[in-house]
Amino acid sequence: MDTSASLDSWQQGGKWFTYRDHSIFCRIEGRGEPLVLIHGFPTASWDWHALWPALTERYFVIAIDLIGFGFSDKPVDYDYNVLDQADLLSGFLRELGVQQCDVICHDFGVSVAQELLARQLEQTHDCEIKSVCFLNGGLFPETHQPVFIQRLLSSAFGGIVSRFITRSTYEKAMCRLFGAANQPDQELLQNFWDLIKYNNGLGLIHRLVRYIEERRCHRNRWVSALQKTPTPMRFINGLEDPVSGRDMADRYEYMVENGDVVRLEGVGHYPHIETPQRVLSTYLDFRQSIDT
Numbered sequence: 001m002d003t004s005a006s007l008d009s010w011q012q013g014g015k016w017f018t019y020r021d022h023s024i025f026c027r028i029e030g031r032g033e034p035l036v037l038i039h040g041f042p043t044a045s046w047d048w049h050a051l052w053p054a055l056t057e058r059y060f061v062i063a064i065d066l067i068g069f070g071f072s073d074k075p076v077d078y079d080y081n082v083l084d085q086a087d088l089l090s091g092f093l094r095e096l097g098v099q100q101c102d103v104i105c106h107d108f109g110v111s112v113a114q115e116l117l118a119r120q121l122e123q124t125h126d127c128e129i130k131s132v133c134f135l136n137g138g139l140f141p142e143t144h145q146p147v148f149i150q151r152l153l154s155s156a157f158g159g160i161v162s163r164f165i166t167r168s169t170y171e172k173a174m175c176r177l178f179g180a181a182n183q184p185d186q187e188l189l190q191n192f193w194d195l196i197k198y199n200n201g202l203g204l205i206h207r208l209v210r211y212i213e214e215r216r217c218h219r220n221r222w223v224s225a226l227q228k229t230p231t232p233m234r235f236i237n238g239l240e241d242p243v244s245g246r247d248m249a250d251r252y253e254y255m256v257e258n259g260d261v262v263r264l265e266g267v268g269h270y271p272h273i274e275t276p277q278r279v280l281s282t283y284l285d286f287r288q289s290i291d292t
Contacts, residue, residue, distance in 0.1 A: 005049035007191050011071055014045075017095070019088050022078075025071035026064040026092070030056035033130075034098045037063040038089070040107020040137065042205055044070025044195045047106065050276035058284075062101070064092060066112075068208050074199040080207050082108075082214050086115040093127045100128045104283065106272065107244075108211055110137030114222035117229045131232040131290055133283055136244045136269050139235070140223060141215040143251040145243050149173045150209055158206030165202060167193050179240040179267045182274035226256050232290040234260045236282055238267030238274065245269070260286070 014027045027045055035055060039047045045063040048055075055061050065072040066085045089112065093101065105113040113132050119125035138144030146154070149169070152161045171189050178184055184192075196202060215222070226233070233256070237249040245268070253259045262282050264271055272279045 022073035032059045034101040035059035038105035038109030102131045104133045106135040107137045118225040134235045153206045153209045162206045177269035234286040238271040241269040
């Protein structure tokens, strides 16, 4: 699998659309059934670069940089929240004329997907979600374990803390999230750092991390969506993830009847980057099981 994709080439292969007077970056490629990829915090759609070639060979793949992330606008005076990100994604799918789609989501993106599933149950979401594949993320806030820097950023002192984040402190935090055998190299870390710094992203990172509190506030709604939806779901979990690893996989199996969990030993918080071939194989098996 070709997993190389520079940030420059990723940006050049995309385009922008407008949401609430702000420019939003997106990548759209491939043919076939629509597949929507929803990235996590604090990175961007580039997270999917290792899976992109294989997925676009099979599906019509749509990935955006959510507002405040990656190459999208990062307005300072903006109410960043999960519900708005869901509105952003829903509106874009409507513009594209997409009436049905499958979803792969990670980290922060799992909350966006849970909100979309809740809206689908309420019949207030235009695009039918046919299936969801979750990667490591805080599906259950009572089991989610934010790293130290996330706890600081989400505190009352988050704005001050964000001013003192350096590349070194960021790299250390990121390395702790990866599996011991899958540590990120300097090029990967540089790309992550560049995505955050783009458009002064460091200046608002403490505002983006508020989704952790939103998960507590909307816990009943979002967990209920997992328990009540008839939509096929699979949870691919890197067990070495200190934030949402083994304990989250156990919780999912306990809370979701007949929960479909694939456990990846030796893998951390970023399975789609650490072991893209295993994630691809597992996802395609999932699709084959529900499409036949």
